Amino acid sequence: MGSDLDPAALTRLRQALQPDWVHTARARRIAAAALVLLAGVAVVRDNPDADRTAVVIAARDLTPGTPVRVDDVRLESRSAATLPDGAQSETAAVLGTTVAGPVRRGEVLTDVRLLGSRLAETTAGPDARIVPLHLADNAVLDVIRSGDVVDILAAPHAESDSAPKVIATDAVVVLVSAAPQGPAQARDRVVLVALPSRPANTVAGAALVQSLTLTLH
Missing domain, CATH: 3.90.1210.10 (Antifreeze-like/N-acetylneuraminic acid synthase C-terminal domain)
Structure with missing residues (x-):
């Protein structure tokens, strides 16, 4: 024959009849589990200051x-x-x-x-060099920008009848100096280009004795 007592009431009655130490031990186990969980969260959570x-x-x-x-x-x-x-x-x-x-x-x-070896390496390879150039026509400096890829042409020597010659290809512009303010000479403007070491040295040598200009890709 089934019991007429409410099952929930029976559960509450059993819990009430349990000794206090049972409740205390259960509470301690719950608290300990909560502390372990919190510790795990603290370990996993990223430390904002450390990052x-x-x-x-x-x-x-x-x-x-x-x-x-x-x-x-x-x-x-x-x-x-x-x-x-x-x-x-x-x-x-x-x-x-x-x-x-x-x-x-x-x-x-x-x-x-910033200008330096890392800029040259990133732009034109591990053996790259940065070469400063004064151009025969400074108007070119107003239309080129950092990152442009250019070829470099050298004018023939004054006594020569030969045509201008391409002395380097695929140079990367890394800096174009700003237009001068006031009485400064436009000739002071330069363009810096990055090239592998061999063509960079060729261009630097040509810049000492020849007029140079650029063509844009």
Whole structure:
């Protein structure tokens, strides 16, 4: 014959009749399990401070061809996962270097944003060199930009009747100096190009004695 008592009531009655130590032990087991769970979560959860690092960023817009000054940069903590390769971590390492391309305020400064061996290597290969050129026609400098690929032509010597000659191909423009302000001579403007070492040396030698110009790809 089935019992007329409510099963829920029987459960409550049994729990009420249990000694206090049973309830205490159960509570302790629940608390211990909760602590273990919390400890596991703490281990797995990323530590925000551990995943951040100080990097050099531009404190204002920077112009290509200008040296980096103290007021141009500052250190800022950024998430390590978002940082580009080559991010600079010390302001002393960038002060006095030359900006190779336009840099926006708040942008992280990397090795390829500054003139140096890393810029040459990234642009034209591991043995690359950067060569400064004065062009026969400075108007060309107003239409080329960093990243343009150009060929370099040398005019023949004055006593020669030969045609201009291509002395290097696939040079990459890394910097075009800004137009001078005031009485400065336009002749002072230069273009920096990156080339593998052998053609770079050929171009540098030709620049000493010949007039040069560029053709754009």
